[in-house]
Structures are given as structure tokens and as C-alpha cells.
Amino acid sequence: MAESTRERILDAALRAYGTDGFAATSLDALAADLGIRKQTILYYFPSKHAVFEAVVDRAASDLVKVFEEEAARGIDGLDQVEAIVKRVFRLAVRRPQLLGLIREVTRPGSLSIDRLSAHTAPIFDRARDFLQREMDAGRMRPSDPEMLLLSLYSTVVGVATELEVQRAMGISDSLRGAVARRQELIRFLRAALEPV
Amino acid sequence: MAESTRERILDAALRAYGTDGFAATSLDALAADLGIRKQTILYYFPSKHAVFEAVVDRAASDLVKVFEEEAARGIDGLDQVEAIVKRVFRLAVRRPQLLGLIREVTRPGSLSIDRLSAHTAPIFDRARDFLQREMDAGRMRPSDPEMLLLSLYSTVVGVATELEVQRAMGISDSLRGAVARRQELIRFLRAALEPV
DNA sequence: ACTTCTCTCTACCAATTGGTAGAGGACCGT
DNA sequence: ACGGTCCTCTACCAATTGGTAGAGAGAAGT
Numbered sequence: 001m002a003e004s005t006r007e008r009i010l011d012a013a014l015r016a017y018g019t020d021g022f023a024a025t026s027l028d029a030l031a032a033d034l035g036i037r038k039q040t041i042l043y044y045f046p047s048k049h050a051v052f053e054a055v056v057d058r059a060a061s062d063l064v065k066v067f068e069e070e071a072a073r074g075i076d077g078l079d080q081v082e083a084i085v086k087r088v089f090r091l092a093v094r095r096p097q098l099l100g101l102i103r104e105v106t107r108p109g110s111l112s113i114d115r116l117s118a119h120t121a122p123i124f125d126r127a128r129d130f131l132q133r134e135m136d137a138g139r140m141r142p143s144d145p146e147m148l149l150l151s152l153y154s155t156v157v158g159v160a161t162e163l164e165v166q167r168a169m170g171i172s173d174s175l176r177g178a179v180a181r182r183q184e185l186i187r188f189l190r191a192a193l194e195p196v
Numbered sequence: 197m198a199e200s201t202r203e204r205i206l207d208a209a210l211r212a213y214g215t216d217g218f219a220a221t222s223l224d225a226l227a228a229d230l231g232i233r234k235q236t237i238l239y240y241f242p243s244k245h246a247v248f249e250a251v252v253d254r255a256a257s258d259l260v261k262v263f264e265e266e267a268a269r270g271i272d273g274l275d276q277v278e279a280i281v282k283r284v285f286r287l288a289v290r291r292p293q294l295l296g297l298i299r300e301v302t303r304p305g306s307l308s309i310d311r312l313s314a315h316t317a318p319i320f321d322r323a324r325d326f327l328q329r330e331m332d333a334g335r336m337r338p339s340d341p342e343m344l345l346l347s348l349y350s351t352v353v354g355v356a357t358e359l360e361v362q363r364a365m366g367i368s369d370s371l372r373g374a375v376a377r378r379q380e381l382i383r384f385l386r387a388a389l390e391p392v
Numbered sequence: 393a394c395t396t397c398t399c400t401c402t403a404c405c406a407a408t409t410g411g412t413a414g415a416g417g418a419c420c421g422t
Numbered sequence: 423a424c425g426g427t428c429c430t431c432t433a434c435c436a437a438t439t440g441g442t443a444g445a446g447a448g449a450a451g452t
Binding site: 019020021022023024096100103106107108109110113116117120121124128141143144146147148149150151153154155157158159162163164165166167168169170171180181184185187188189191192193194 | 215216217218219220292296299302303304305306309312313316317320324337339340342343344345346347349350351353354355358359360361362363364365366367376377380381383384385387388389390
């Protein structure tokens with residue numbers, strides 16, 4: 001069976017919101033992209049903002065699922081970090097708008113930030129505990145795990161999503177470029193995290 | 197003398213565009229914030245987008261000036277990196293919307309990215325050369341300077357601007373929090389960059 | 393007194409915005 | 423054949439959007 005209308009709307013909305021942003025994407029534009037009328041969108045969702053929230057919910061579960069799967073494998077130390085970074089990167093290459101949406105939600109003026117946090121809080125907690133454990137075990141350079149987590153988050157999301165900055169720096173944005181970026185990022189993170 | 201109307205418009209526009217974004221800020225809202233009519237704004241700037249470009253230009257020069265000043269002092273190695281990070285952080289604390297605007301311009305769907313690059317390209321080049329020089333001199337872990345620059349950029353801008361993510365992680369966003377964040381960031385970067 | 397220039401305003405506009413009301417078709421079980 | 427539910431549509435709306443035209447106030451120069 002073909003994809004349901006509701007799913008198609010969410011797909012198109014993720015693309016649009018993750019690229020141009022929420023405010024810059026009208027319901028009419030979204031509908032035109034799908035070849036339907038905006039009233040059809042408003043049949044499935046009570047308002048424009050409700051579409052956004054549904055997109056955020058779905059994107060958040062997708063991300064959380066990736067983390068859960070990777071954490072379930074129970075790898076140790078920097079290999080665990082590397083495995084997660086690789087998966088986030090794969091996600092970012094396949095669906096760049098997904099992390100773009102996260103950036104949209106986490107902007108200062110945004111609503112729905114609480115909606116996202118509700119999903120991600122558990123994995124943040126788990127990540128913090130993981131870092132603390134690894135430090136205690138001497139497999140990672142000791143530091144404040146919360147701050148370290150923030151640095152890791154910023155670095156990974158930035159390198160994965162800042163395509164325009166890369167263009168401005170003259171870095172290739174081909175698939176091969178993405179692999180090179182990932183490799184360099186992992187080396188960077190390993191150097192930052194390795195115990196002395 | 198009081199600040200000119202034109203400057204006041206640019207100030208308010210930076211605040212609004214850097215927080216809520218370009219699309220989400222109407223000329224009417226901007227004018228209301230200033231206690232004037234939007235036609236006054238359109239007297240100084242031919243269009244809404246022209247306001248944005250002027251804001252980008254000013255923000256870019258401010259940023260470039262910071263780098264020029266810091267680079268002119270000719271410090272070596274990681275101390276130079278630390279000095280620049282500190283200054284960027286000071287800027288981010290005093291005028292958070294400035295880096296917020298950069299994030300807005302560098303989003304995938306954005307126009308005006310070329311306008312920003314035109315300003316920043318020289319300092320990117322200089323930064324790349326600096327990293328290369330330091331690596332050659334053995335004062336920095338060798339790696340691809342372009343990729344390293346991207347990692348550095350992502351980490352610094354992320355840690356400085358992702359206030360909502362920090363809130364979601366439960367990190368304090370007080371001034372003291374900013375200092376702690378900066379310290380941890382610098383330790384993180386030093387660890388990542390130090391030669392083996 | 394005169395014009396000229398600078399600035400901010402009122403008045404207005406066509407287009408687009410998110411959203412409502414409700415018609416009508418397709419498919420369902422009865 | 424019939425009522426009901428699901429879905430997509432046309433028609434419409436008030437509010438807001440970016441932008442135009444031009445009036446009028448004030449200061450400055452002549």
C-alpha cells in the first residue's frame with residue numbers, strides 16, 4: 001500500500017521545516033508541494049503548529065531510537081562514542097532535514113522545545129551517566145560530564161549540519177566529503193576524550 | 197547625541213532576527229518594538245530583506261574585527277586559540293543575538309549566505325593558514341586544517357549559542373554558568389589540539 | 393520669505409496568511 | 423437501497439504581510 005496522506009504530510013513538513021524553518025513555510029506551500037489543498041492538511045492536524053509538533057515528535061523518536069539501539073549493544077569507552085557518532089552521521093547524510101529540524105526547535109525563540117526535551121531527556125541522562133562511568137573507570141579523560149556532553153553535542157551536530165559554513169570554507173559537500181568529515185571528527189573527539 | 201534612527205533599527209533588527217529569525221519577524225513588529233511606523237523603516241531601507249542584509253553586514257564586521265584584533269597580537273599555538281575562544285564567548289554573552297544571527301544566515305534555506313562569506317572568507321583563510329603553521333611547527337596535533345577548523349567552529353558556536361539545549365540538559369545558564377562552560381570548552385579544545 | 397532637504401507620518405493596496413463551513417464523493421456494514 | 427464514516431474538495435474570511443504614494447513638519451540655506 002502507498003504511504004498514507006498523513007505520513008506524506010509529515011514527510012513534506014519535515015523537509016520544509018527542517019530546511020526553511022517553521023515560520024517561512026506556509027500551509028499553502030506545504031500543500032502545493034504535495035499536490036493537495038491546505039484544507040486536507042487541516043483535516044489531519046488542527047493547526048499549523050500541530051503539524052510542527054507532530055513532526056518534532058516523529059523526528060525525536062527516530063533520533064531516540066538510534067541512541068537506544070546503539071546503547072543496547074553495550075560497547076565501552078571511546079568505541080561507544082565512535083559508534084554513536086557514526087550512526088548520527090549516517091542519519092544526517094540520509095535525512096539532513098532531521099537535524100535541521102532539531103536546530104530549528106532549539107533556537108532561542110522557539111516553542112515546542114519542551115516537547116523535544118520530553119523525548120530526549122532520558123537519553124541525555126543516560127549519556128551523562130555513561131560519561132561519568134567511563135571517567136570513573138579511567139577510560140576517559142576526567143571532566144564535568146554535563147559540559148562535556150554539551151561540547152560533544154555541539155561538535156557533532158555542527159559538523160553534521162553546518163553545510164553552508166563548509167561551503168563558505170571551501171570544503172566539499174559530496175558524499176566522499178561527508179566520510180572525510182566524519183573521520184576527522186572522530187579523530188578530533190578521540191583526541192579530546194582520551195585519558196592522559 | 198542619541199543614537200540615530202537607522203542605528204536603532206539595526207539594533208532592534210539584530211535582536212529580532214537573531215532570536216526569532218528573519219521570516220518570523222514582521223516589519224510591523226520591528227517598528228512597534230521601536231515605537232515608530234514601519235514606513236519609517238522603509239525610508240531607511242528599500243525592503244525588508246535589505247534590513248536583513250544591513251544587519252548581516254554589521255554583525256559580520258563586528259565579528260571580523262574581533263578576529264583581526266586578536267590575530268594582530270600574534271600569540272602562538274593553543275594560547276592563540278584560547279584567546280580567540282574567550283573573546284567570542286564574551287561577545288556571545290553580551291550580545292547573544294549576534295551569533296544567533298550567524299546561525300540564521302548559515303541555515304540551509306537561507307539567502308545572504310554569500311554576503312556573510314564575503315566578509316568571513318579572509319579570516320577563514322587566515323585561520324586555516326594559522327592551524328597549518330602551528331601543525332608544521334609541532335605545536336598542534338597534525339590533521340586536516342580545514343576539517344579541524346570546521347570542528348572548532350561547530351564546537352565554539354554550539355557551546356556559545358545552544359542555550360536551549362543546555363536548559364534541556366539541566367545546565368545553568370547564569371553568568372557563572374557561562375564562565376564554567378567556557379573553561380570546560382577550553383579544556384576540551386586543548387585536549388583535542390595538543391600534540392602527542 | 394523662499395525653497396530645499398530630511399525625516400516621520402497617514403492612508404492605502406494587493407497578496408498571502410492560518411483557519412472555518414460545509415458540499416460531495418467513495419467505501420462501509422446493514 | 424440506505425445511513426454513516428472517511429477523506430478531499432470549493433468557497434470564503436478576517437487578519438497580517440511587504441510595499442507604494444504622498445502629505446506635512448521641521449531645520450537649513452539663500
